[in-house]
Amino acid sequence: MNPFVMFLQRAVIMGVPLIYGATGETITEKSGHLNLGIPGIMYVGSISGVIGAFLYESAVGRENVNPALGILIPLVACLVGSLLMGLIYSFFTVSLRANQNVTGLALTTFGVGIGNFFGGSLIKLTNSELPSVNLTTTSNLFKTPLPFAKDLGWFGEIFLSYGFLAYLGIFLAIFAAIIMKRTRVGLHLRAVGENPATADAAGINVGRYKYFATCLGSMIAGLGGLYYIMDYANGVWSNDGFGDRGWLAIALVIFTVWKTDLGIIGAILFGGLMIVNNYIPGLGLADQELIRILPYLVTIIVLIIVSAREKRETQPPQSLGLSYFREDR
Amino acid sequence: MNKTPAIELRNITKTFGKVFANRDVSLEVFYGEILSLLGENGSGKTTLMNMIAGIYYPDEGQILVNGEEAVIRSPKDAFRYKIGMIHQHFKLVDVFTATENVILGLKEKGRYDIKKAREKVKAISEQYGFEIDPDKKIYEMSVSEKQTVEIIKVLYRGADILMLDEPTAVLTPQETEKLFKVLRKMKEAGKAIVIITHKLHEVLAISDRVSVLRKGAYIGTLETAATNESELTEMMVGKKISLNIDRTDPKDPEERLIVAHLSCMNREGLKVLKDVSFTAYSGEILGIAGIAGSGQRELLETIAGLQPITDGGIQYITPGTGIIENLRDKTPMEIRALGVRLSFVPEDRLGMGLVGNMDITENMMLRSYRRGRSVFLEKKAPKSLADQIIEQLEVVTPSRETAVRKLSGGNVQKVLVGREIAAAPTVLMAAYPVRGLDINSSYLIYNLLNEQKANGVAVIFVGEDLDVLVELCDRILVIGHGEVTGIVDGRTAKKEEIGLLMTKGGSKV
Numbered sequence: 001m002n003p004f005v006m007f008l009q010r011a012v013i014m015g016v017p018l019i020y021g022a023t024g025e026t027i028t029e030k031s032g033h034l035n036l037g038i039p040g041i042m043y044v045g046s047i048s049g050v051i052g053a054f055l056y057e058s059a060v061g062r063e064n065v066n067p068a069l070g071i072l073i074p075l076v077a078c079l080v081g082s083l084l085m086g087l088i089y090s091f092f093t094v095s096l097r098a099n100q101n102v103t104g105l106a107l108t109t110f111g112v113g114i115g116n117f118f119g120g121s122l123i124k125l126t127n128s129e130l131p132s133v134n135l136t137t138t139s140n141l142f143k144t145p146l147p148f149a150k151d152l153g154w155f156g157e158i159f160l161s162y163g164f165l166a167y168l169g170i171f172l173a174i175f176a177a178i179i180m181k182r183t184r185v186g187l188h189l190r191a192v193g194e195n196p197a198t199a200d201a202a203g204i205n206v207g208r209y210k211y212f213a214t215c216l217g218s219m220i221a222g223l224g225g226l227y228y229i230m231d232y233a234n235g236v237w238s239n240d241g242f243g244d245r246g247w248l249a250i251a252l253v254i255f256t257v258w259k260t261d262l263g264i265i266g267a268i269l270f271g272g273l274m275i276v277n278n279y280i281p282g283l284g285l286a287d288q289e290l291i292r293i294l295p296y297l298v299t300i301i302v303l304i305i306v307s308a309r310e311k312r313e314t315q316p317p318q319s320l321g322l323s324y325f326r327e328d329r
Numbered sequence: 330m331n332k333t334p335a336i337e338l339r340n341i342t343k344t345f346g347k348v349f350a351n352r353d354v355s356l357e358v359f360y361g362e363i364l365s366l367l368g369e370n371g372s373g374k375t376t377l378m379n380m381i382a383g384i385y386y387p388d389e390g391q392i393l394v395n396g397e398e399a400v401i402r403s404p405k406d407a408f409r410y411k412i413g414m415i416h417q418h419f420k421l422v423d424v425f426t427a428t429e430n431v432i433l434g435l436k437e438k439g440r441y442d443i444k445k446a447r448e449k450v451k452a453i454s455e456q457y458g459f460e461i462d463p464d465k466k467i468y469e470m471s472v473s474e475k476q477t478v479e480i481i482k483v484l485y486r487g488a489d490i491l492m493l494d495e496p497t498a499v500l501t502p503q504e505t506e507k508l509f510k511v512l513r514k515m516k517e518a519g520k521a522i523v524i525i526t527h528k529l530h531e532v533l534a535i536s537d538r539v540s541v542l543r544k545g546a547y548i549g550t551l552e553t554a555a556t557n558e559s560e561l562t563e564m565m566v567g568k569k570i571s572l573n574i575d576r577t578d579p580k581d582p583e584e585r586l587i588v589a590h591l592s593c594m595n596r597e598g599l600k601v602l603k604d605v606s607f608t609a610y611s612g613e614i615l616g617i618a619g620i621a622g623s624g625q626r627e628l629l630e631t632i633a634g635l636q637p638i639t640d641g642g643i644q645y646i647t648p649g650t651g652i653i654e655n656l657r658d659k660t661p662m663e664i665r666a667l668g669v670r671l672s673f674v675p676e677d678r679l680g681m682g683l684v685g686n687m688d689i690t691e692n693m694m695l696r697s698y699r700r701g702r703s704v705f706l707e708k709k710a711p712k713s714l715a716d717q718i719i720e721q722l723e724v725v726t727p728s729r730e731t732a733v734r735k736l737s738g739g740n741v742q743k744v745l746v747g748r749e750i751a752a753a754p755t756v757l758m759a760a761y762p763v764r765g766l767d768i769n770s771s772y773l774i775y776n777l778l779n780e781q782k783a784n785g786v787a788v789i790f791v792g793e794d795l796d797v798l799v800e801l802c803d804r805i806l807v808i809g810h811g812e813v814t815g816i817v818d819g820r821t822a823k824k825e826e827i828g829l830l831m832t833k834g835g836s837k838v
Contacts, residue, residue, distance in 0.1 A: 184441040191422050191433050198420040202434025203405050312424050312468050 005154045007272065007279050009161060013232055015264075015271030016162070017042065019169040020224025021249025022256065022263040023176055028217035029253060030180065031210045032193035032319045033093055036104025038221050039246020040111020041085040045222025046229045047115040048081025049074035050237045053138040053230075054122055062137050070141045074226065082222025085111060086215035094210045097323035108246070116239045123239075132238040139235025142227075165227040170264055172220060177261035189213055193317035196324040206324055224249065248274075251299040257306060257314040270295045333396040335360050335490050335521035336381060336412075341390035343376055350376040354390075354547040356540045358490070363512060363522045365536035365553070367529075369565055369828075370621045370793050373545040374525045375417075378492045382414035383407040394490075413483030414492040417499075419475050423468040427461055427478045431485050453484050457514045460507075473504040480511070491515065492523040497531055498622065509535050527565075527620055529558045529832045543567050558829065566795055566828040574775050574800040576819075577783060582610035584646050585787035586632070586756055591641035593631050601627045602811045605641070609756065609787040611648065614778060616802030616819060617791040620831050624811035625791045626676055629758045632789075633673045634661045645669050648755055648785070672754035674746055676761050676791075678738075682745045685734030689715040689726065692733055693748055718747035722773065739770035746777055757781050760791040775801055795824045809834030 021042055028035045035041075053074040057065060089107055092098040122133045142163045149160035180186040191199040192209045200206050228245065229237055248270055255270075256262035273295045277288040306314045334357040343351040351373045358364045368374045379385045381392060383401040392399050394410045401407050407414070421430050428447045450463045461477050470478070476496060483491060493512075497505045512522055512535060526532060532539050533553060541548040541564040548564045586609040593602045602624045609615050617625055630636040632643055634656065643656040647668070654667050664671060675681040683692045693711035700707070715729050722743040726736055733741055746762060759778065763771040778801070782788050792798045798805055802819040807830040814833040817826065 182441070184436075187425075187429060187433065187441075191425070194422045194424060195420075198422055199434070201404060201420045204434050312466070315424075318423065 002154060003279065005157050007275070008158050010275050011268050011272035012158075012162065012166065013271070014274050015267035015269075016166045016169050017224035017228040017232065017245050018249050018252050018267035018270055019173050019264055020227060021221045021246060022252040022267060023169070023173045023260045024217035024219070024221030024224070025250055025253045026217075026256075026258055026260050026263065027176055027189075027220065028214045029258060029320055030189050030193045030317055031213035032196060032317055032322065032324070033089075033210060033214055034100050034104065034321045035089055035107075035214060035217065036101055036250065037085065037089050037107030037111065037218075038104075038250055039242075039244070040108035040114075041082050041089075041218045041221050042111075042225035042228075042246045042249070043115040043242050044085050044111045044225070045078045045082040045219075046225030046242060047118050047237070048222070049078035049226040050122065050133060050135065050229055051118060052077025053135045053235070054125075054133060057135060057137060065137050065141075067141055070138050074138060074142075074230065075223075078222050078226040079219050082218045082225070083215055085222070086218025089218065090211045090214040093323065094207055094214070097325065100321050100323070112240075115242075119237055119239045122237070132236050135230070135235035135237070137235075139230050139233075142230035143234075163227075163231045165223065165231060169223070169227065173260040173264050177259060180260070190317070193319060196319055197326075200324075200326060210324075221246075221249070248295055251296060254306075254316075255299045255302050257302075258316065269298075273298070332359055334358060334393070335395065337393040337396070338377070338381075339391040339393065341377065341380060341387045341392070343373075343380060343385060343387050349373075349545045351380075351387075351542075352545045354542070354545075356547060356550060358521045358523055360489070360521045361516055361519050362537040363516050363524060363535055365532040365539040366523055366525045366542065367527060367532055367539050367561060367565060368542035369527060369795075371544070372542040372565075374542055375494055376545075377542070378414060378494060378523065378525060381407070381412060381490075382492060383412075384414075408486050408488070411487055411489040412492070413486060413488030413490070415476065415479045415483060415494065415496060417494045419479055421467045421475060421478060424466060426464050426466055427470075427474075427481070428463040430467060430478055431482045435486070449485065450481055453481055457484070457511050457518075459511060472499045473501075473507075476500070476508070484515075489519070490521045490523075492525070494525045495527075496524065497526060497528065505531070527832065529561055529829075532561065533558070541565055558832075559825065562825050562828045562832075566824045574772070574797070575779055576801060576803070577779065579610065579613040579803055580783065580785065582612050583648075585609050585611045585648070586789075587642075587644040587646070588632065589642050589644070591628070591631060591643065592639045593627055593636055594639055595627070600639075600811060602631070605808070605811070605813050607806050607813065607816060609789055611755070611787045612782055612785045613803040614782050614788040614790050614801060614819075616798040616805040617789065617808060618795065618798050618805050618827050618831060619808035621793065623808050623831075623834075625808060626760060627811075628808070629673065629675070629760055629789070629791065632656070632758065633671060634659050634664050645671075645756070670752060670754045670756070672749035672752050672757045674742075674749050674757075674759040674762050676764075678741050678745055679734060683733050683741065686732050688730045688732055689719065689724075689744055690729055692744060693718075693751075696748060696752060714748075714751055718744060718751070722747050722777075738765040739767060742766060742774065743770070746774060750777060750781060754781070754786055756787045756789070758789040758791075761793060762790070763797070764793070771797075795827055798827070799824060807831055 021038055025035060025038050056073045085107060089103060092103045093100050123131055126133055142165060144163060146160040149156040188204045189209055192204060192206050196206045228242060233241060252263060252266050252270055256266045277283055277291040336358045338354055338356050341351055341354045354377060366374045376385060380387050383404045383406050386402055392401060399410055428443060428450050431450055432446045447463045454461050459477050459481065461474060467475060496508060500508060516522055536553045538550055539553050540550040543565060589606050591602055591605040592600060595601045605628060619625055627636055631638050638657055645654045645656050647654060654669060656664055679685045690711050693714045697711060718724060719726060724740045724743045726740060733744055742762060762774050778788050778790060790802060799819055799822055805817050805819050805822060805827060806813060807815045807827055809831050812834040815830040
């Protein structure tokens with residue numbers, strides 16, 4: 001295969017979890033909540049899917065896995081797991097008005113802990129030599145590419161060779177952008193994040209929008225974790241394998257100035273930057289590590305440019321990170 | 330008039346805690362008329378309108394809309410009765426366009442159609458003569474345009490009864506004239522309009538009838554055509570009430586602070602102080618009277634070195650030696666370095682004056698932390714000062730180590746005033762030092778100010794209650810729209826006279 005085509009394909013695969021994470025986080029931030037629990041939520045989404053797939057695979061045996069159930073069970077498990085995380089976050093920050101940063105960071109620590117705890121337990125159950133859980137059967141279901149991918153040369157490789165979750169992620173990002181821009185719900189959601197007092201006075205149920213946006217955002221982010229484990233990692237769970245993708249997703253939100261459709265391109269760019277070191281020949285280990293910091297560097301540069309330009313449309317939602325009390329005037 | 334009133338209030342009473350915001354208020358508004366609601370600060374005008382708009386609920390009394398009793402528990406209910414209120418603080422989303430703000434929260438039937446909404450906004454603008462671009466973002470708009478958006482928002486929802494809370498407070502005279510034109514058109518279209526204001530000439534210019542409130546009570550309603558400024562002023566300020574505040578004669582007054590031709594601008598580039606000149610003497614209390622937001626705050630802040638000055642000068646005459654120090658363009662630190670002992674009790678106690686989360690001792694140190702020589706904080710002196718203030722001013726607090734945010738308003742003020750007085754000032758400036766305090770605490774503060782006066786301090790006291798001003802102050806400087814509209818003698822001045830001066834100024838911009 002042409003190395004460039006391969007690089008592009010890998011960049012997309014690296015980018016998809018970020019698309020999910022950034023789309024979820026953007027929706028949440030549009031309601032005025034900075035959810036730093038996203039890395040933990042994606043991790044929980046990942047392990048929940050693994051638990052679902054593991055239980056199903058061991059219940060019926062690898063040979064008897066029904067393709068529909070094999071996809072559905074991990075998918076639902078992942079959504080439920082990340083929804084629970086989203087509910088915890090919303091309960092603390094919306095209902096109890098706890099500090100969003102503290103809650104988010106705690107949630108990330110909690111999510112990673114939960115993931116490693118269950119991951120470790122599953123590894124023990126398999127009695128295998130390696131410290132990992134292997135769910136190749138389920139993974140293969142998730143990785144089924146679109147038809148004709150093989151026959152269309154480079155075009156098929158770049159555009160049609162991914163599992164369905166990749167397309168779902170891109171669809172969700174575009175769909176979210178349309179909702180945000182062109183519907184009443186989007187208008188109201190943006191109003192809640194910009195100026196909750198105004199939204200409240202206009203008769204919008206601020207709390208409900210915040211809960212809704214946070215929980216939906218968490219579920220979408222969780223799917224990023226599922227894609228990572230089932231597609232990128234070939235269904236092989238090992239503790240702490242997810243890396244810093246959650247943080248990259250949050251950086252991506254800033255990078256794309258809170259626009260989910262831009263997030264698709266941004267995620268693929270970040271994905272490319274994460275692996276470009278493997279495609280530049282003759283790099284030493286030190287240089288490779290240096291190149292790996294590029295996504296963060298790019299984010300910082302964009303952040304500086306955006307703040308320097310002071311264009312209101314590219315600023316974060318005005319009440320991002322602030323709790324809303326109706327009685328505060 | 331035998332028409333049905335659009336709104337009729339019957340014996341409305343509303344209390345906040347033990348304070349009556351409105352007591353037994355009854356009034357009527359008809360369709361096709363503009364009613365002015367006139368009153369001083371804190372006379373309960375806004376509270377009354379807020380009850381009609383569904384923000385507060387009356388404790389007693391009835392609200393009748395179109396002759397039928399109405400229960401208005403939320404702004405949504407108010408809209409159902411076709412009542413709309415334009416608040417002083419706009420409720421708009423900055424990054425949205427005018428149209429987006431107008432339709433925010435509406436659940437119109439059918440698809441979300443911003444184009445149709447924009448057409449409707451345009452139609453409303455043309456009908457009443459607004460000049461507004463429906464696609465302009467709020468953050469690019471002037472205050473007057475934002476206000477226009479608020480009015481359109483209310484009209485878009487089909488309101489027939491409009492209430493405007495001090496709509497002209499933020500407008501230039503030209504913009505005010507434009508607004509009045511629009512209001513007259515709405516009146517001709519048969520809408521009932523209530524406009525809250527304390528500017529007498531506007532009352533006379535725009536309204537058909539005027540209702541006056543004073544300290545929460547309803548005083549009366551007059552036909553505008555049949556009244557005049559002095560009658561309205563008298564209704565507004567009322568008869569003089571004796572408060573029995575001690576007032577001694579100033580002892581050996583000498584010039585302490587000379588302010589000459591002072592001008593300053595706010596962040597929006599509007600002139601908030603225009604050519605202000607006065608002299609503060611030692612051993613006297615100089616009162617500053619004016620409608621809220623007339624430039625009192627800026628005046629004190631420029632003297633304290635917290636606001637840049639565009640024009641004019643501030644001079645301080647050192648007691649004893651008579652050396653003149655120029656305070657213009659100096660920071661508070663530089664002023665202190667000159668040996669000028671200036672104390673400032675700001676209006677915003679827990680924002681500018683004290684740090685809410687710190688305890689009393691630590692708040693004392695805000696003024697003295699520079700004095701220490703070692704790496705570690707020197708806490709002994711501030712601790713004893715804190716104890717002294719708690720004892721002498723009877724601050725009610727669980728302990729010296731309690732965060733001041735947890736104290737009641739009066740006790741917070743005692744801590745702040747105590748600290749500022751402890752610095753042995755030669756000039757003491759206090760902005761609304763008794764706001765929110767009960768009577769006993771208020772008198773305690775008055776006595777403290779008098780004590781300072783007796784010690785030869787030049788006291789500048791910004792107050793809102795005219796009764797207090799005329800009993801406490803030796804001279805009263807009246808400020809209106811950032812201009813000095815008069816300096817009167819506190820012993821001979823009449824409240825009506827001051828009230829009238831307060832509404833003057835700002836005619837020539």
